[in-house]
Amino acid sequence: MTQATTRSRTFVQALNEALDIAMERDPYVxxxxxxxxxxxxxxxxxxxxxxxYGDARVRDTPLSEAAxxxxxxxxxxxxxxPVAEIMFADFIGECYDQLVNNAxxxxxxxxxxxxxxxxxxxxCGGGFGGGPHHSQSVEGWFLNVPGIVLVAxxxxxxxxxxxxxxxxxxxxxxxLEHKAxxxxxxxVPEGYYTTPLRxxxxxxxxxxxxxxxxMKMVHEALAAAAELEKEGVSVxxxxxxxxxxxxxxxxxxxxxxxxxAVVATEAPKxxxxxxxLSATIGEECFHDLKAPVARVAGLDTPIPFSLxxxxxILPGKEQVIAGIRSVMK
Amino acid sequence: MTLDxxxxxxxxxxxxxxxxFEFGLEREFKKxxxxxxxxTGVGQEATQAALAAHLQASxxxxxxxxxHGINALAQEKHQGDGERIxxxxxxxxxxxxxGKGGSLHSANPKVGNxxxxxxxxxxxxxxxxxxxxxxxxxxxxxxCCIIGDGTVGRGEFHESLNMAAIWKLPVLYxxxxxxxxxxxxxxxxxxxxxxxxxxxxxxxxxEIVDGNDIEAAYDAVQRAIAxxxxxxxxxxxxxxxxxxxxxxxxxxRPPEEVKYWKEERDPLKLAREKIxxxxxxxxxxxxxxxxxxxxxxxxxxxFAKASPMPDPAKATADVYVGWEVTA
Numbered sequence: 001m002t003q004a005t006t007r008s009r010t011f012v013q014a015l016n017e018a019l020d021i022a023m024e025r026d027p028y029v030x031x032x033x034x035x036x037x038x039x040x041x042x043x044x045x046x047x048x049x050x051x052x053y054g055d056a057r058v059r060d061t062p063l064s065e066a067a068x069x070x071x072x073x074x075x076x077x078x079x080x081x082p083v084a085e086i087m088f089a090d091f092i093g094e095c096y097d098q099l100v101n102n103a104x105x106x107x108x109x110x111x112x113x114x115x116x117x118x119x120x121x122x123x124c125g126g127g128f129g130g131g132p133h134h135s136q137s138v139e140g141w142f143l144n145v146p147g148i149v150l151v152a153x154x155x156x157x158x159x160x161x162x163x164x165x166x167x168x169x170x171x172x173x174x175x176l177e178h179k180a181x182x183x184x185x186x187x188v189p190e191g192y193y194t195t196p197l198r199x200x201x202x203x204x205x206x207x208x209x210x211x212x213x214x215m216k217m218v219h220e221a222l223a224a225a226a227e228l229e230k231e232g233v234s235v236x237x238x239x240x241x242x243x244x245x246x247x248x249x250x251x252x253x254x255x256x257x258x259x260x261a262v263v264a265t266e267a268p269k270x271x272x273x274x275x276x277l278s279a280t281i282g283e284e285c286f287h288d289l290k291a292p293v294a295r296v297a298g299l300d301t302p303i304p305f306s307l308x309x310x311x312x313i314l315p316g317k318e319q320v321i322a323g324i325r326s327v328m329k
Numbered sequence: 330m331t332l333d334x335x336x337x338x339x340x341x342x343x344x345x346x347x348x349x350f351e352f353g354l355e356r357e358f359k360k361x362x363x364x365x366x367x368x369t370g371v372g373q374e375a376t377q378a379a380l381a382a383h384l385q386a387s388x389x390x391x392x393x394x395x396x397h398g399i400n401a402l403a404q405e406k407h408q409g410d411g412e413r414i415x416x417x418x419x420x421x422x423x424x425x426x427x428g429k430g431g432s433l434h435s436a437n438p439k440v441g442n443x444x445x446x447x448x449x450x451x452x453x454x455x456x457x458x459x460x461x462x463x464x465x466x467x468x469x470x471x472x473c474c475i476i477g478d479g480t481v482g483r484g485e486f487h488e489s490l491n492m493a494a495i496w497k498l499p500v501l502y503x504x505x506x507x508x509x510x511x512x513x514x515x516x517x518x519x520x521x522x523x524x525x526x527x528x529x530x531x532x533x534x535x536e537i538v539d540g541n542d543i544e545a546a547y548d549a550v551q552r553a554i555a556x557x558x559x560x561x562x563x564x565x566x567x568x569x570x571x572x573x574x575x576x577x578x579x580x581x582r583p584p585e586e587v588k589y590w591k592e593e594r595d596p597l598k599l600a601r602e603k604i605x606x607x608x609x610x611x612x613x614x615x616x617x618x619x620x621x622x623x624x625x626x627x628x629x630x631x632f633a634k635a636s637p638m639p640d641p642a643k644a645t646a647d648v649y650v651g652w653e654v655t656a
Contacts, residue, residue, distance in 0.1 A: 030465070056465060062495070067488035070454020071461055074472070077443065078462035101448050102455060110436040110444050111426040112647045146648050170650035198652070245654045 006157075009188040011181045014156035015045045015121075018163035019083065021192050023053055026081060029167060032059040032068055033085030033121075042087050043123060043182050065094035072118040073103050073172075081167055082118050089124035089138040089176065096141070103172035104147030117170045119163070125178035125216055125266055126314055131305040137267035137298070139214075139243050142174060143276060150243035151197060152176040154218035156186035158241060161195025169197060176243075178215040178266075200247040202254070206236035209260040209324055212251055212277055214240045217264040217296075217315065224320035233328060243273060251277065252284050259290040262323040266314060269297035291327040296320050330548045334609045338618070340382060340543050341600050344374035345619055346405070347398030348597060349626040354397065354418060357630060364420055365431055370395035372541075372573040375596040376505050379546035380473065381406065383554050389443045389459045390473040391452040392435075393505065395572065399475070400425075400435050400442055407440040412629035421636035428639040429647075450476070450483030457489055460498035460563075471557045473501040479510025481524050490563070494531040497562035501553055502528070504565065505540065507572040512581060528565045540568030541596040544603065570596075 009017070022029045030053075031046060037060040040047030050058040061068050065086055072082035086092055092099070103116040126135030142148045149171045153159040159177070166173045203218055204225050211221040218239045225235035236254050240246055255261045261281050263274040278293035299313040332340070351369040358367045370377060373395060381402035384390055392400055397414060404425065405411030417424025417435045424430075425437045436444030443459065446452045452474055460472035480486065481504070493500045504524050508515055516522035525535040534556065538549040546568060553564040571590040575581055592598075604610055648654055 062488075062491060064488040064492060066454045066485050067457055067492045070451070070456075070485065070489070071458040071492065074455040074458020074460070075462040075465075076458065077438075077455075078459060080458070080462050080465070082458070097448055097451055098454055102446055102451055106444075107650055108647050109426065109430050109434045111429050113426070113436060113438055114444070115650050117650075146654075149649070171652070245649070245652065 005190045006187040007190065008185050009156050010183055010185050011156045011159050011177070012044055012183070014160040014188045015163055015177065016047060016049070017188070018160040019046060019049060020052070022083070022164055022167045023049065023057060025192070028079060029081040029083065030057040030059065031083045031085065032061050032071060034061055034063060034087050036060060036085050041085060043179070045121070045177075046085070065091050066098055069095040069098035069103070069118070069120065072120070073098060073106070073116050076116045076118045077106070077114045083167060084118060084120045086120055086122040088134050089122040090133045090136045092122060092138055092141070099142070099148065099172065099174070100145050104145050108147060115170045116172045119166045119173045119175050121175045121177060123179050124176050125180055126303045126310055127180045127216070129305060129307050129310065130179075130303070132302045135303040135310070137265065139176065140267050140272035143244055143273060147172065148244060149173040149197065150176065151241070152214045152243050153241060154181065154203070154215050154239050156184065156188045158195050158201070160188055161193050162197070162241065164192065165194035165197050168194065176215065180216045195241070198242045198245055198247055200241055200250040201239045202236065202250070203239040204235065204237040206234040206258070208234045208258055209262060209327055210236045210238060210251075210254040210258045211262045211264055211320060211324065212238045212240060213264040214243060214273070215266070217266055217320070220315070220317045221264050221320050223317040224324060227317070227321060228324060233324065235324060248280060248284075252281065255281050255285045256288045259288050260327040261285075261289070262294045262296060262320065262327060264296040264315065264320050264323065266298055268300045269295050270300055272297065291329070294323040294327050296323040330544055332544050332547060334604070334607050336547070337543070337600070337604055337607070338610065340378050340547060341597070341604060341615070342618055342622060343378040343381060343402055344543065344597055344600060345622045346402065346626065347374040347377055349623045350397055350401055350415070350629075353626045353630050354415070362634065363418055367432065368394040369574045370398045370572070372590065372596070373505055373507060373570050374398060375543040375546045375600070376503065376540045376568045376570060377402065378543065379550045380475065380503055382547060383550045384441055384471065384473060386439065386441050388441050388471045388473065389456075390441055390475060391443050391456055392445045393475045393477055393480070394433060394445065394447070394449070395477075395505070396445065396475060397432065403440040403442050404437060412632040415629040416633040416636050419633040419636070420638070421633055422639045423632070423636040427643065449480045450485040453480065453483065453485040453489035456500055457492050457498060460493065460500045461496065463499055464496070469558050471499050471501050471554055473503055475503045475505060477510065478504065478506040478508070478515040478524060479513065479518065481519055481527060482510070490528060490531040490565070493563040494533055499557045500563040501557055502563065502565040504567045505570060506567050507570050509572070509582075512576055524567045525565065528567075533563045533565065535565040535567070537567050537569060540570030541594050541599060543596060543600045
């Protein structure tokens with residue numbers, strides 16, 4: 001899928017390239033959201049696109065999240081390809097009904113007569129003192145919603161390829177962008193390419209234990225793996241990339257090989273992705289497991305403001321290491 | 330205004346079709362032949378007939394809970410198969426959504442029916458996008474959302490009217506104010522019993538219309554749609570009307586109110602009087618029309634009952650576009 005020529009780009013630049021390419025390729029692609037126009041978005045993801053494509057295709061909206069998603073869905077019903085920005089994932093409660101009862105069910109309840117090909121980009125995740133309403137991991141809010149797609153890149157190259165794939169896909173997609181990753185750099189192929197949805201990546205191959213992670217936790221898992229390698233523990237890191245519907249095949253194949261599994265997510269443990277993955281691994285790989293599945297997750301609290309408090313409740317490299325050690329006993 | 334006799338009789342037939350549809354459906358519901366819940370549009374026929382008369386198949390409308398009538402009219406007018414709305418309500422494979430949607434989610438884009446979202450107010454946001462797509466492509470179409478007075482309590486009411494106003498979108502808001510949101514009187518649930526008072530601040534035309542006077546309703550919809558098609562932006566119509574159906578436990582409104590609306594303000598009775606006043610048709614002519622329509626509705630009910638149930642395996646189809654997903 002990837003082309004030969006790559007350049008070092010930040011996650012934000014990679015997303016910006018994807019949007020530019022998508023807008024250039026398809027006149028029905030347009031964007032709407034708060035301050036995405038001349039200002040270029042709160043995190044600069046849409047910078048420069050308003051100047052290039054104008055008001056009609058890069059639309060600033062009032063603080064009306066329900067209307068942003070409603071307008072996206074309605075236009076998608078007629079074949080437009082909207083890319084909406086919800087500035088912070090925490091605000092998605094304001095448009096939850098639009099996503100859950102409207103976008104997610106439309107194709108099903110109307111017997112395939114309508115599609116809702118929308119992409120909702122949103123900035124999630126903590127670690128920067130954003131406080132209780134600018135830091136949450138919201139994937140668990142949507143895991144129980146048939147029809148919704150959750151995409152969650154961890155690298156600049158995947159951010160670009162997955163965003164292009166998402167814009168071309170006919171399903172309603174929530175595209176999670178972890179704020180701690182916005183400034184990381186990585187090699188990003190030039191030009192157009194897509195990264196397949198519903199396909200996890202093996203971020204690091206290993207043989208003793210499988211860590212399944214998403215977004216920022218992929219990097220924490222890779223750091224943990226590098227450290228444990230010194231002790232002779234070989235860690236395989238799976239970057240899930242699409243959270244719903246997820247690539248069970250890659251996950252289960254890896255766990256069958258290593259016999260140990262750690263699921264690492266930033267969201268609280270109860271009822272979330274970590275719970276779902278560990279249940280599925282338990283159901284499918286029980287006889288291959290040498291230890292119970294370990295869950296590394298955020299504590300069951302809101303996200304506090306003070307950095308000391310926030311650090312206490314969010315998982316990082318040390319918690320992943322502790323999780324791996326617990327299954328290696 | 331006075332409509333010509335042909336138009337008036339067509340509208341009378343349409344209104345009768347709605348009433349016969351709802352009465353037939355109610356009868357079958359009571360017999361246990363129709364699953365789920367039942368919200369009928371009896372008493373509100375004039376609004377629906379007026380909207381159906383002016384909306385084209387290339388326009389879009391979002392029906393509300395009491396819109397079996399306009400759904401059936403659109404289906405009948407543009408495809409000649411209104412019985413597929415009836416079949417949908419019976420949960421049959423021949424329904425417009427093959428039984429997946431039912432009363433509150435009957436849709437067919439080919440006739441402009443974009444489907445109800447049964448969370449009242451939700452489609453007030455969706456209608457913006459349909460209108461935006463028309464605007465971005467330079468199409469002269471109208472996106473209409475039919476809402477009740479209760480819907481006005483939703484936050485989407487504000488978000489929708491505001492965004493339609495700033496972007497000058499081709500949206501027709503058809504607010505069917507039937508006096509009650511289930512049991513909540515309109516004046517108790519909102520800051521004004523006249524919804525237009527809440528809508529006027531957005532700066533586009535708002536009108537109160539007698540929703541039981543077919544001529545007034547027809548005229549108002551025509552005026553609003555002409556305004557929208559000219560590119561002048563959104564339009565808000567508040568139809569004052571009254572629903573005949575009580576609440577699930579029965580009638581809760583004062584007897585004198587019920588008597589007034591059913592006997593003096595019945596939209597069909599008012600339309601009949603207008604037709605007879607023109608002196609071109611007799612009472613017998615109208616009875617013949619009523620009998621024809623009733624027979625047609627009975628045929629639709631027979632069609633629905635004789636239709637096969639959906640294949641249970643279809644319950645897992647179309648969750649995603651292009652992906653078969655089983656958990």
